[in-house]
Amino acid sequence: MKAPEAVGGAPVAPPGRLPPRLNRVAKRLGLSRSRRKRLAGRLRRMTRPAWLGTAHRRPRPFSDYCGKDRGTPIDRVYIERFLLDHRDAIQGRVLEVQGSEYTERFGHAVETSDVLDVDPDNERATIVGDLGAPASMPERVFDCFVLTQTLQYVFDPGAAAAAAHRVLRPGGVLLATVPAVSKMDAKTPELDCWRFTTVSCRRLFEDAFGAGRVEVAVYGNALSAAAFLLGMAAEDLRERDIIQVDERFPVIIAVRAVRTAD
Ligand SMILES: C[S@@+](CC[C@H](N)C(=O)[O-])C[C@H]1O[C@@H](n2cnc3c(N)ncnc32)[C@H](O)[C@@H]1O
Incomplete structure (x- = not known):
């Protein structure tokens, strides 16, 4: 399956997962799977800010998962x-x-x-x-x-x-x-x-x-x-x-x- 892309075209980690390098660090630090998942959601929101002002010239959505990868749908x-x-x-x-x-x-x-x-x-x-x-x-x-x-x-x-x-x-x-x-x-x-x-x-x-x-x-x-x-x-x-x-x-x-x- 093709990796999902950010709105701007850059590759992003699948929903609920940290990017691989960060994931390795988080594992080394002993963060549980659920904490890593929460962290991934926060990171996604921080690195891909969504406000309607950034949407008007972008036909692609901020998320392909109804917002699940950003937080709560x-x-x-x-x-x-x-x-x-x-x-x-x-x-x-x-x-x-x-x-x-x-x-x-x-x-x-x-x-x-x-x-x-x-x-x-x-x-x-x-x-x-x-x-x-x-x-x-x-x-x-x-x-x-x-x-x-x-x-x-x-x-x-x-x-x-x-x-x-x-x-x-x-x-x-x-x-x-x-x-x-x-x-x-x-x-x-x-x-x-x-x-x-x-x-x-x-x-x-x-x-x-x-x-x-x-x-x-x-x-x-x-x-x-x-x-x-x-x-x-x-x-x-x-x-x-x-x-x-x-x-x-x-x-x-x-x-x-x-x-x-x-
Ligand atoms: C998106 S889930 C919705 C239920 C879930 N509790 C939720 O709130 O998201 C859709 C579920 O409905 C089932 N489903 C689809 N058509 C159905 C049908 N005709 N009869 C019974 N279940 C059906 C699907 O297999 C799937 O498990």
Whole structure:
């Protein structure tokens, strides 16, 4: 694979890694892998300052990894804020896609934690199923389904909303986030199908859960949306500029939907 290049064209270390010579010194000094990773992020931000004034004549982003190599991707700040605000719902039998990081981080009184993936090679998956094929999913099992940043990969998102409804017990809660703007997925661009709006989210989930059972929220504003597309990290902006919401410029859209207690 070709080494990533800095915006100006100079080669840079891959995300999360120090340049080789510095890495050797850091190892000699006994710095742990996680400290070296943090150091690499800081170094990247220091040596590749990002401000919009440097972007207007550079069509390439500051990062090819949504800002992950610079620090925290801006969409993750929003996703985590949403989950924190709804952490009371992450309890009992919880399902998450790809891994269980958010269940572990935000859950409480979690009885069982399951991981769903369509990819049978995902060793963390306890359920291999396709959100695009609701019948492949278990029925009425979970108290909470943490479905972050996945719907864009399902060609039939209406089927995925129906699958999310199907896996929940009566009274169970879906906490979903979807991208409204973002670069194409770097690893599997051929599977990256959709970006969403508040209108499409409301319609998709009300069709599955029923009117009045769905709350839709916007996270983002013009600056954070532009910065996210340009590959800036949350650390490149001021916190107050990230958290301000302008409904016209969503970065992510978050959905809380509750299955009727029938
Ligand atoms: C980018 S991850 C998103 C989940 C992760 N928890 C996050 O917040 O980033 C996308 C995951 O969704 C899985 N996936 C894609 N299409 C799917 C489908 N139709 N059904 C179930 N999982 C799917 C992928 O294999 C991958 O593990």
